Structures are given as C-alpha cells and as structure tokens.
Amino acid sequence: MKNRSVDENSEKVNWLKIKVMRYEKSNPSAIKFKYNYSDEEFKIIRVGGRGRPPKCPQTLKQLYTKQIPISDAKKKDLLKLCNTEAIPKEFHEWYKNIPSCTKNKDANIIITEFEDQSE
Numbered sequence: 001m002k003n004r005s006v007d008e009n010s011e012k013v014n015w016l017k018i019k020v021m022r023y024e025k026s027n028p029s030a031i032k033f034k035y036n037y038s039d040e041e042f043k044i045i046r047v048g049g050r051g052r053p054p055k056c057p058q059t060l061k062q063l064y065t066k067q068i069p070i071s072d073a074k075k076k077d078l079l080k081l082c083n084t085e086a087i088p089k090e091f092h093e094w095y096k097n098i099p100s101c102t103k104n105k106d107a108n109i110i111i112t113e114f115e116d117q118s119e
Contacts, residue, residue, distance in 0.1 A: 071102075
C-alpha cells in the first residue's frame with residue numbers, strides 16, 4: 001500500500017485529524033475515512049489498482065485427487081508417536097488412516113542419506 005496524500009476529490013488528507021477509518025472486504029482498494037464523528041459521508045482514499053497486476057492465479061488447481069502415500073517406515077514412526085501420546089489423541093485417527101506403501105521414493109532417499117553419513 002502506498003501512502004496516499006489526496007482523496008478521491010483531490011483534497012489533501014490530514015492523517016493526524018482522521019477520527020474514523022473503514023475498510024471493506026468488498027472494496028479492498030479503498031480506505032474510507034471521516035474527520036469528525038458527526039460527518040455523514042465518508043471520504044475515500046484509493047490505495048491500489050495502479051501498476052502491473054499481480055501474477056498470482058486467482059484460483060489454484062488441485063494437483064492430487066487422493067492423498068499421496070507415505071512409506072511404511074514413516075507411518076510406523078508416526079503411529080509410535082501416537083502410542084506414546086506425543087501426538088494428541090484427537091489426531092490419532094487421522095494418522096492411522098494415512099495411506100502407506102512399501103515402495104516409496106521417500107523411504108529410499110532417507111536410507112541413502114543415512115548411508116552417506118556413516119561412511
């Protein structure tokens with residue numbers, strides 16, 4: 001947000017005299033303000049809308065249709081943490097239902113890392 005010094009009517013904004021400010025979710029590029037509580041209408045400062053629009057996509061596409069399985073060794077370790085109550089009981093069922101498989105790239109990477117360190 002840029003510091004704006006004039007409102008929509010090209011009048012100078014005195015930030016120290018503002019008594020009421022309003023931000024609306026429906027209009028995020030504007031700040032409404034009043035100098036007095038008794039003023040009926042808000043004055044508006046535009047804070048966005050200039051320059052290049054952001055490159056972020058408005059909606060993200062879902063990459064996976066189901067949970068990605070973890071290695072059996074990792075699931076075993078997570079369940080051990082559940083049994084020792086290192087993980088709160090309210091999450092135990094979720095960890096028990098995580099899909100796992102014996103052949104997982106994740107498991108191979110971990111083993112090779114440990115082998116490299118021991119040499």
